[in-house]
Amino acid sequence: MASDASTCIGCGSIAAWTLLFCTLIWQSTCLWRGLPGSGRRVIRLFLLEIMLFLLISFLWLAPVIGRSVAATTGIAGGGFMPQCFVLLPLWGPLLLWMTGSNRD
Numbered sequence: 001m002a003s004d005a006s007t008c009i010g011c012g013s014i015a016a017w018t019l020l021f022c023t024l025i026w027q028s029t030c031l032w033r034g035l036p037g038s039g040r041r042v043i044r045l046f047l048l049e050i051m052l053f054l055l056i057s058f059l060w061l062a063p064v065i066g067r068s069v070a071a072t073t074g075i076a077g078g079g080f081m082p083q084c085f086v087l088l089p090l091w092g093p094l095l096l097w098m099t100g101s102n103r104d
Contacts, residue, residue: 013056013069020049031096043093050089 024045030038059069083089 016052020045020052024049039096043096046089046093049083053089 024042027038027041027045031042056069060066062069
């Protein structure tokens with residue numbers, strides 16, 4: 001039974017990260033092209049990234065599924081790690097807000 005729950009959470013985690021990365025690429029392209037409102041959406045995506053990372057990190061503590069969730073985080077969230085190393089989700093929204101890129 002624990003295997004089924006961890007598989008379900010693992011697939012959900014992979015789907016969430018994939019959707020988040022695709023949306024971030026799309027909105028970053030819109031920001032680069034100068035489309036109105038794209039800066040605000042990129043800021044929201046960065047904040048969503050931080051919340052998703054924290055939520056999945058708390059699932060590591062679950063006694064039955066913790067190891068499976070940790071392994072899935074390494075696979076699915078691997079593209080997020082370079083962003084974490086340079087703290088992009090923390091200073092990226094601040095930089096966009098300060099430069100006025102979030103205005104329509």
